[in-house]
Amino acid sequence: xxxxxxxxxxxxxxxxxxxxxxxxxxxxxxxxxxxxxxxxxxxxxxxxxxxxxxxxxxxxxxxxxxxxxxxxxxxxxxxxxxxxxxxxxxxxxxxxxxxxxxxxxxxxxxxxxxxxxxxxxxxxxxxxxxxxxxxxxxxxxxxxxxxxxxxxxxxxxxxxxxxxxxxxxxxxxxxxxxxxxxxxxxxxxxxxxxxxxxxxxxxxxxxxxxxxxxxxxxxxxxxxxxxxxxxxxxxxxxxxxxxxxxxxxxxxxxxxxxxxxxxxxxxxxxxxxxxxxxxxxxxxxxxxxxxxxxxxxxxxxxxxxxxxxxxxxxxxxxxxxxxxxxxxxxxxxxxxxxxxxxxxxxxxxxxxxxxxxxxxxxxxxxxxxxxxxxxxxxxxxxxx
Amino acid sequence: xxxxxxxxxxxxxxxxxxxxxxxxxxxxxxxxxxxxxxxxxxxxxxxxxxxxxxxxxxxxxxxxxxxxxxxxxxxxxxxxxxxxxxxxxxxxxxxxxxxxxxxxxxxxxxxxxxxxxxxxxxxxxxxxxxxxxxxxxxxxxxxxxxxxxxxxxxxxxxxxxxxxxxxxxxxxxxxxxxxxxxxxxxxxxxxxxxxxxxxxxxxxxxxxxxxxxxxxxxxxxxxxxxxxxxxxxxxxxxxxxxxxxxxxxxxxxxxxxxxxxxxxxxxxxxxxxxxxxxxxxxxxxxxxxxxxxxxxxxxxxxxxxxxxxxxxxxxxxxxxxxxxxxxxxxxxxxxxxxxxxxxxxxxxxxxxxxxxxxxxxxxxxxxxxxxxxxxxxxxxxxxxxxxxxxxxxxxxxxxxxxxxxxxxxxxxxxxxxxxxxxxxx
Numbered sequence: 001x002x003x004x005x006x007x008x009x010x011x012x013x014x015x016x017x018x019x020x021x022x023x024x025x026x027x028x029x030x031x032x033x034x035x036x037x038x039x040x041x042x043x044x045x046x047x048x049x050x051x052x053x054x055x056x057x058x059x060x061x062x063x064x065x066x067x068x069x070x071x072x073x074x075x076x077x078x079x080x081x082x083x084x085x086x087x088x089x090x091x092x093x094x095x096x097x098x099x100x101x102x103x104x105x106x107x108x109x110x111x112x113x114x115x116x117x118x119x120x121x122x123x124x125x126x127x128x129x130x131x132x133x134x135x136x137x138x139x140x141x142x143x144x145x146x147x148x149x150x151x152x153x154x155x156x157x158x159x160x161x162x163x164x165x166x167x168x169x170x171x172x173x174x175x176x177x178x179x180x181x182x183x184x185x186x187x188x189x190x191x192x193x194x195x196x197x198x199x200x201x202x203x204x205x206x207x208x209x210x211x212x213x214x215x216x217x218x219x220x221x222x223x224x225x226x227x228x229x230x231x232x233x234x235x236x237x238x239x240x241x242x243x244x245x246x247x248x249x250x251x252x253x254x255x256x257x258x259x260x261x262x263x264x265x266x267x268x269x270x271x272x273x274x275x276x277x278x279x280x281x282x283x284x285x286x287x288x289x290x291x292x293x294x295x296x297x298x299x300x301x302x303x304x305x306x307x308x309x310x311x312x313x314x315x316x317x318x319x320x321x322x323x324x325x326x327x328x329x330x331x332x333x334x335x336x337x338x339x340x341x342x343x344x345x346x347x348x349x350x351x352x353x354x355x356x357x358x359x360x361x362x363x364x365x366x367x368x369x370x371x372x373x374x375x376x377x378x379x380x381x382x383x384x
Numbered sequence: 385x386x387x388x389x390x391x392x393x394x395x396x397x398x399x400x401x402x403x404x405x406x407x408x409x410x411x412x413x414x415x416x417x418x419x420x421x422x423x424x425x426x427x428x429x430x431x432x433x434x435x436x437x438x439x440x441x442x443x444x445x446x447x448x449x450x451x452x453x454x455x456x457x458x459x460x461x462x463x464x465x466x467x468x469x470x471x472x473x474x475x476x477x478x479x480x481x482x483x484x485x486x487x488x489x490x491x492x493x494x495x496x497x498x499x500x501x502x503x504x505x506x507x508x509x510x511x512x513x514x515x516x517x518x519x520x521x522x523x524x525x526x527x528x529x530x531x532x533x534x535x536x537x538x539x540x541x542x543x544x545x546x547x548x549x550x551x552x553x554x555x556x557x558x559x560x561x562x563x564x565x566x567x568x569x570x571x572x573x574x575x576x577x578x579x580x581x582x583x584x585x586x587x588x589x590x591x592x593x594x595x596x597x598x599x600x601x602x603x604x605x606x607x608x609x610x611x612x613x614x615x616x617x618x619x620x621x622x623x624x625x626x627x628x629x630x631x632x633x634x635x636x637x638x639x640x641x642x643x644x645x646x647x648x649x650x651x652x653x654x655x656x657x658x659x660x661x662x663x664x665x666x667x668x669x670x671x672x673x674x675x676x677x678x679x680x681x682x683x684x685x686x687x688x689x690x691x692x693x694x695x696x697x698x699x700x701x702x703x704x705x706x707x708x709x710x711x712x713x714x715x716x717x718x719x720x721x722x723x724x725x726x727x728x729x730x731x732x733x734x735x736x737x738x739x740x741x742x743x744x745x746x747x748x749x750x751x752x753x754x755x756x757x758x759x760x761x762x763x764x765x766x767x768x769x770x771x772x773x774x775x776x777x778x779x780x781x782x783x784x785x786x787x788x789x790x791x792x793x794x795x796x797x798x799x800x801x802x803x804x805x806x807x808x809x
Contacts, residue, residue, distance in 0.1 A: 028537045050541070050774055141621060141771025147441035213621055213770045365541070366624075366773045 025053060028365075032061045036139045036369045039379030043356075043368065050364045055357050059350075062383040070343030075101050075175060075310045078343070083169035085347060086381040088131050091124035091160075092323040094173045099254055100319040100330040101175045102304075104312040112300045113177035114256040118293045119190060120163070120172055121255070122286040126197070127156045128324035128376075129279050129286075133204060136276070136373035140217050145207050152200050155193050162189065175310065177303030190294050194287050201283055208276070218273035222359035222371035225270060232358070233351045236326025238375060241278045242270030248322035255321075259296075260289045272374040279376075311338055325349055325376050345384060349377040401581070403496075403507020414506045418495050426652040430457040433763050440767040451722035452705065467641035472535060475638065479533035484639065484646035486526035491650040494519050494657045499581045501670045501747030512580035513561060513661070517554070520616075520657055523650060524550045527635050530647075534638035542634030545624045545774055550616055552781040557612040559789030560605045563796045564665040567594050567602070570800055584669030591676055595666040598799050605792045606666040608785050610761075613658040615781065617651065619762055621769035622777055659758035660751075667754050670747035688742050691749035695733030702726025 026047040032040040040061035046053040066085060070078045082097045083090035095117055102108065109117070130153045134146035157167040162183055164172045172178070208214045224234070226242040239246055247264040249257040265281030267274030314336040320329030326348025335341040352375050359371045395407040402410035431446070431454065438445025446453025471480055497512040499505040509515055524547050531543020568586040569576030577583060587593050595606045615622040624634075636647045663669060672687045706723040709715050736745055772780070 026537065026541075028541075137770065141623070142769065143437075144441050144767050147443055151442050208770075211770065213772055216776050217770055217773060364773055364775060366771075 030368070032058075037372060038135065038377055041353075041372070041377070041379055041382070043372075045365065045368065047365060050366075052360050052363055052365060052368060055360055055368065057353055057356060059353070059379075059382050062379045064384065066384040067343050067345060070340055072339065074338045075312070075340065078340070079173075079175065080169070080171045082345075083171055084380060085345065085384055086128075086323065086325065086328075086349065086378045087168060088378055089124050089128040089324045090169045091120050091172050092128075092321065092328060094171060095121050095255065096319065096321045096323065096328045096330055098173045098175050099321065100317060100332055101310070101312070103319050104315070104317045104332055104334055105175070105306065105310060107176050107304045107306055109177040109304055110301045111256065111298045113302045113304075115293050115297050116178055116182060116302070117173060118255050118257065118260070119290050119297075120160070120170075122290045122293070123156050123159065123190070123193075125286045125324045126283050127153050129283050130156075132279065132324075132373075132376045133276075136370075136376070137208060137214075139369045139373040140214065142208065142211075142214065145204060148200070148204060148207070152197060155196060159186075159189050159193060162186075174303060176306035177301070179303070181302055187294050187297060190290060194291055194294075198287060201280065201287075205280060209280075215273065217366075217370060218276060218374075219271055220269070221272040221363065221367050222374060223269060223271045224355055224359050228358055229270070229355070232354050234326070234355050236323070236348050236352065236376075237275055237278045237282060238326065238352055238355065240264065241267035241274040243268055248320060248327060252320070254319070257289075260292045262289050272370055275374045309338060311336060320346065323348055325378070325381070326352055347381040347384065349375075349379075349381040350384075353377050353382055399503060401499075401503055401505045401508045403505070411506055414504075415496075418498075418506060419492070422492065422495060422653055422656065423649075425656060426649055427457045427461070429652050429656075429759055430460070432759070433766075436760070436763045437767050440764075451709070451718040451725070454722075454725065461645065464641055464645040469642060470638075470640045472638050474535045476533040476535065479529045480638075481643075483526045483530035483533060484643045484650070486529065487523045487650040488646045488653075490519055490521075490523035490526065491653040491657060495653075495660075497580050498657070498660045499584060499664060499669055500751045501744075502581060502585070504670070504748055505581060508579055508581045510582075511578050513565065513578050513583065513665070516580070516657070516661055517558065517561065520654060521550065521554055523654060526650075530639070531635040534635075536638055539635045539637045542624075542637070546618060546635055549618070549622065549624065549774075549777060549781070552778060553612040553615040553785070556608055556781055556785035556789045557616060559786070559793050560609040560612065561661075561665060563601070563605045563789070563793045564594050566793070566796050566800060567597050570803070580664050580669075583664055584671065587668050588671060588675075593666060593668040593671070598796060601792055601796050601799065602666065604788065605796070606662070608789050608792065609662055609665070612781075612785060613662060614762070614765060615777065617654045617658055617762075619651075619655065620766040621771050623771060624774055624777060655759065655762055656755060659755045662758060663751060663754040670751045672746065672750050688746050689737065691745055692733045692736035692742065694749070694753075695729050695736060699726045699730030699733055702729060 026049075028045045028047055029042065030045055031037040031042040037043065042058040042061065044056045044058065046055065064084070066081055069081055073081070079094065079097060082093040085093050098109075130149040134149035137143075137145040160170050160172070161167045163186065164170050164180055166172075224238070224242055226239075226244045228234075229239045229242045229244065235246070243266055245264050245266050248254065249262075250264060262285045263281075265278050265285065267278050312334040314334055316331065316333040318329060318331045320327050322328075327346065328348055329346035331342075331344040331346070332340050333342040356368075356371060356375065359375075360368050363371075391407070392409050395402060395405055395410045398405045398407075402408075402414050434456070435445045435453070446456040449455045449459045471477060494516045496506045497509050497515055499508070527546045527550075528543045531539040531541075531546070534540070565576060565578060565583070567590075568583055571586050571589050577586065590597070594602045596602055614620075618624075636644055639647060668675070672684075672690075674683075678687075702722055703726045706719050706726060709719040709722065735741060736749075
């Protein structure tokens with residue numbers, strides 16, 4: 001990856017195979033203003049006709065310096081900023097940050113807070129996957145699923161709105177627990193949503209899973225092997241679709257995920273269709289987790305005792321969670337003051353985007369769009 | 385003057401098309417009627433597509449401009465006409481300017497031979513269907529010119545895709561058409577025809593629409609044509625030439641304002657044109673449904689009430705929705721507008737019950753109704769299917785539809801020969 005200022009002439013991509021005729025290659029600049037690059041991603045494509053010989057991602061168009069801002073805010077003040085990274089999964093970002101600071105402060109959120117966190121985070125995973133499904137299908141040309149998923153995502157956003165007043169960048173969690181007690185009828189709302197949502201997954205699958213055109217457009221497209229995934233640091237559903245059973249909720253249990261019973265769906269081929277199936281299955285698993293969490297919601301305090309002015313002891317901590325898009329890690333260095341010395345985020349989208357070149361070589365131009373969709377990137381998180 | 389009136393009147397008793405009778409005046413009138421009718425159809429199609437697609441996708445579609453967004457197409461047209469006509473700096477000016485006109489010209493010219501009724505066509509050519517296929521494929525020229533002249537990568541790729549796609553699907557389309565033309569030679573008189581009116585009259589004479597002829601051969605040929613015609617018009621799921629998510633807008637990416645709207649107009653009239661071919665060749669053109677099952681003068685009478693009844697139904701829908709409008713002063717104009725629109729439709733419906741009009745109009749009605757079904761199918765496809773990839777599209781055209789078309793053609797010919805020589809010598 002290069003920075004936004006690099007010029008085209010610096011392109012140095014090796015040609016995998018020499019074209020039969022020495023025709024001129026077509027270099028196409030896809031984005032940053034393009035309907036299918038999910039924001040402001042710029043992809044420089046080298047094409048032989050429609051075949052992709054290589055590509056390079058140019059990022060940085062949405063850089064807001066979130067990490068640098070973190071060095072000039074107190075631990076509490078920085079909390080809302082992380083919501084703006086992966087804005088479709090703001091709750092997950094908040095969970096990751098709060099847990100990291102809690103680790104630094106050596107406090108643990110009380111059980112009730114942990115449960116509510118799990119419920120909201122899993123709801124967020126569903127919402128994020130819904131948005132992915134809608135836009136991914138739209139990129140491949142099926143325009144209808146987008147509206148179905150947005151209709152159902154609305155119900156999740158309504159729960160968020162009732163809980164904390166915001167719908168997208170929620171700032172739902174606080175360091176040490178929660179700020180707000182759940183509202184009256186929260187459990188009922190969540191259960192109603194689960195009952196409402198279960199048949200909807202079948203509806204999405206009915207539209208796509210056995211659709212012949214969908215199969216042709218996704219099977220064997222953007223294949224990536226498990227070894228490549230691990231070498232590139234790719235995580236999340238993309239890694240699991242390649243057959244690696246790696247989910248931080250099981251591998252390094254955080255929050256109180258170890259109390260819940262759920263499966264890790266994996267794929268075999270590592271192609272776009274498997275990633276689709278894995279994410280669909282993950283939505284069902286999320287429903288399972290939320291159901292258990294709501295049923296076992298304990299009483300008690302919602303926030304642990306945390307100092308008003310947070311001054312963690314000097315040191316560093318890395319903590320990562322399984323965000324909807326993959327491993328979301330925070331590395332925070334404290335120098336004992338009220339502000340972090342350094343905040344570093346390991347965003348799943350940024351790391352997963354590296355795999356784009358590997359996945360697209362030798363495929364057609366239309367597949368690049370499908371692969372960008374299946375990687376499920378959010379440019380706010382790639383650039384931060 | 386008297387001669388002129390005589391010239392005009394001389395056609396009225398004729399049982400030929402104006403072009404066939406050589407009457408220039410009525411030919412011009414018919415051309416105007418077809419042009420206006422087509423423009424209205426495109427405007428209506430614009431609104432209907434947005435509405436129907438919206439309702440398939442759990443949303444309302446245009447609701448603000450006029451009652452239920454009825455004036456939206458007009459607002460869009462005004463917007464497009466007032467927009468700046470931008471030409472890219474490095475574009476080839478002359479080609480860039482002429483391309484949309486070629487596309488529109490090709491899309492409109494084919495309607496010269498479309499038979500809306502036994503005499504309701506501008507003219508009847510003895511090579512009608514060839515003329516239609518030939519002229520409609522000229523539009524690919526305009527698309528290639530538009531893509532080339534824009535001097536931009538996306539339009540170029542879009543144009544290349546489009547030309548390859550249209551050329552390949554024309555082959556399959558042609559084979560399907562030939563098998564239908566072959567069926568026309570099974571008339572009692574034993575002569576085949578390429579004339580559009582002749583094809584429908586052959587179906588009338590044989591007492592069978594060609595879609596049911598030699599079941600399932602006619603049906604397969606129709607199916608091949610129905611797939612190829614979607615590809616031919618660059619519509620979903622074969623809309624690779626203007627694949628929004630890949631090529632932003634394909635060959636017309638660099639066009640704006642009026643020139644863009646010409647492409648839009650051409651696309652929709654091309655859809656209507658190919659649907660007209662399908663209706664003429666396989667679905668009995670202007671003939672009413674169930675000619676065999678429900679035959680006789682009584683049923684003819686009953687079916688002749690359909691045009692008026694349809695308009696009355698639409699009028700009733702308008703009135704029903706006008707009654708459901710919110711009872712708020714802000715909605716008064718909209719409610720009155722919707723009721724007025726319903727009243728206009730109702731008056732047209734009543735006028736269609738007048739016996740003289742009824743008899744003359746029902747051919748056009750049945751033809752338009754059948755074409756409308758195809759238009760609905762186009763919208764339905766768009767709401768349902770993902771988009772094919774370019775190589776998959778080509779594979780389907782050359783490896784599936786083409787062999788199928790050849791097979792159907794050979795089988796149809798063999799069955800027809802057997803029928804003539806052995807079963808009914």
